[in-house]
Amino acid sequence: MERAAALGRSARTNDEHSVHVRDVSVDTALVIEAARQVVTTxxxxxxxxxxxxxxxxxxxxxxxxxxxxxxxxxxxxxxxxRHVITTSGELPGIIEEFRRRG
Structure with a gap:
């Protein structure tokens, strides 16, 4: 749950079954995860x-x-x-570019 909050994700609570959102900026790790999700699906x-x-x-x-x-x-x-332009073969290079730009 701490990792989710650090990445700007919702934190889910078991007792309430509700979603609480923390207002944080988007970091590189989350952009990389989004790129993987988009290219894969x-x-x-x-x-x-x-x-x-x-x-x-x-x-x-x-x-x-x-x-x-x-x-x-x-x-x-x-x-x-939206059309997904990047292919799965290009994804490692895109991820490396995200990391370089940080």
């Missing part, structure tokens, strides 16, 4: 990142913007999903 949506990475919708939007900026995904088109 070939789905780049706010809902997918929110569900799979346990992040707030605003953080998912920020992640999508960063992935678009780095050309992992294509631009947002109204009424359509």
């Amino acid at each position: 070939r789905i780049a949506t706010r809902a997918s990142l929110t569900r799979h990475l346990y992040v707030a919708p605003e953080i998912a939007d920020d992640l999508l913007a960063k992935l678009e900026h780095c050309e992992v995904i294509g631009p947002n088109a109204p009424g359509r999903r």
Whole structure:
């Protein structure tokens, strides 16, 4: 649960079955995890990142913007999903670039 909070994820409580979101900035580790998720599933949506990475919708939007900026995904088109540009073979190079930029 501490790792989730450090990465800007929701912290789930067993007793309440509710989600509490901490307001923190997006770090490199979370961007890398989002890139892996998007490239692996070939789905780049706010809902997918929110569900799979346990992040707030605003953080998912920020992640999508960063992935678009780095050309992992294509631009947002109204009424359509974003196109995933990066292939699984290119992913290690993209991750290394994220780490270098920190």
